[in-house]
């Protein structure tokens with residue numbers, strides 16, 4: 001059983017690094033490079049890399065949820081814990097609730113970005129990159145991307161408290 005648990009934590013951390021690392025690369029490397037005068041290929045590059053990373057991201061989310069649930073189970077968390085006032089008020093209980101809430105927000109922001117705003121932005125950029133609609137959708141998509149990057153940092157910070165104890 002311990003080997004299964006270690007494998008679960010390994011896969012969990014691998015997925016976390018793939019997702020967080022991928023977003024960091026997009027936000028810190030690709031977008032600034034496109035802004036530095038590579039507009040002509042921006043639409044195509046963001047569309048094609050964005051679609052590939054979307055698949056990577058959602059595979060990571062599914063694996064994070066499966067391995068995360070198993071990790072919680074190994075650490076003694078049960079469905080009944082979520083109706084137990086003592087556990088809900090405990091430092092660990094608060095960390096788990098905070099992490100799951102952040103994860104739900106990340107799923108909602110990612111779904112809207114990946115399946116609504118993102119595709120609409122790339123279609124508008126393809127039709128007329130200088131149109132007000134393309135500009136507005138591009139801004140909204142990148143704002144949501146940055147919001148998810150911030151949420152990812154908060155998720156990793158709360159994750160550390162799940163293993164090493166929380167300051168609350």
Ligand code: HEM
Pocket residue numbers: 009012013016019020064065067068069071072075099100103106152155156159160161162163164
């Ligand atoms: C995008 C989502 C997520 C990210 C980025 C993430 C990230 C991480 C990281 C980096 C760790 C290792 C922390 C450390 O060793 O100090 C971790 C551990 C953990 N995560 Fe997540 N996680 C995510 C989603 C979830 C979900 C959805 C659950 C529960 C359903 C969960 C439950 C856990 C548990 C229980 C641990 C402790 C593992 C252990 O026993 O060592 N995580 N997470």
